[in-house]
Amino acid sequence: MLTAEMNQQLTQIGHGTPMGTLLRRYWYPVAFTRELDEFPVRRTRLLGEDFAVFKTPNGRYGILPEACPHRKASLAYGVVEADGLRCPYHGWMFDHAGRCVDQPAERDDTNFAERVRMEAGRAQELGGLVWAYIGPPPAPELPRFDVYVMDGVRDIGWCELPCSWLQIMENAVDPHHVEWLHGRYFDFVGRHEGFTSPPSFAKKHQKIGFTAFEWGIIKRRVLEGATEENDDWKIGHPLVFPYNMRVGGSGIEQMQIRVPIDDTHTRFMLYSTHAPAGGQFWEQPAVPDYRIPWIDDNGRHIVNYVEGQDIMTWVTQGAIADRTTEHLGRSDIGVTMLRRMFKEQMEMVADGGDPLGVIREPHDRIDLPCERDKFHAGAQFALDFLAMGSSRYSPQLDALRKLHIDAAAHVADGAQAAAS
């Protein structure tokens, strides 16, 4: 339970708010690489502000506020030129740094253009996504997390949800929900709709734990039939501060991304890299992406797959969950810890420091801790993941299933040959 004032401070992300100031210290995915290959400029909304993101013919990405400072027309309909973006209305031209470099209708002997400057962000590509930084300079390094750079077959499901990103992040430090929402509830829905839900999701939690580390919070659990020697406890998986969760197991590596569009809208993305041992990966000229359906024609939530169940809870909590009338228990200590961490990091920024997870050293790859034997379910976890998760909507579903089955067979053959 929080006061209304504290709930507002944690959920308001506009320019100048404490949370908005914190969140502007990080890079966010704002477009798919293939989108700017199809058309080189598009509109994007991030942290309550609208932007035009573009790619110039030399392959360089840029991001500028959407409204042209001249007469406020949209630069998302601008003309992409060799060195920047030109407003479609009167032709004012802006470079990647936000400098106005041309005002065709003004006289040549004026310094008017030099007096106009936009607050440009920074943009670059990684892993099939275009990432943007709209905070104060100098921009930190874009973290090259393992999922985005490792070998494997990539697959991105996504949707936009009408709720605050924070309630989605609080779900990332709430282990108990798995055995109920994805266990008991999944079984209930399955019995009525005629399918069998994955039994590994219904295992009871015996113990949960949370450890702060350099990238956020590692979430741990001991499930019935397991011990602290199992991966779920010994390794766990992390909430990657402030807006991601790294999950996976059985050859599937995934980053769950929750981009704060504004106070009440979130772009939810499931970035998966399928990399089973012994797998034969194929070339991907562009990373496939697809919308995840979460509501049916009658306006009811689609709850017969894992992420659809999560989405149902996040959205039904309200556009901004009312934390003044909630009732947290001891099982919610991860949520309590995360709120404290956000508050600590707001203060860190207010004191002039870099918050958790901001990296300024160039690097090749950041490996995050993540359990391999998920729910001690073995290779079955990968097949359950494909059949019972949002990957069921992937255009690559059949190929991905074959990838995991063939890889498992290949590994089994190798083990048999070694034994004989």
Next chain:
Amino acid sequence: MTEPAVQPAVAADAQPGSAADAQHDFAADAQRHRRDAPRHCPRCGASLLGGAGISVEFWQGADRIFHTWCSACRWTGDIIPTIEMTGHEPEHG
């Protein structure tokens, strides 16, 4: 000993089970939170109001636990209002 009563902020004409009643569910708990959440850091005495620090309330059994962090001195800890003092006496042989 019981906690001091807090009058629930329910509309006077709200009938049990009505929409107006449902809208005010748990209002008394929210009111208690506003009343009892720590206003000052127990270590340095700095104000915790106005967004300086955070106090998150969770419940365990009969306890109301205020997990608190002070932005002035970075103190972190749980503050639990005492309702009843209890003790344990070893069983007699």
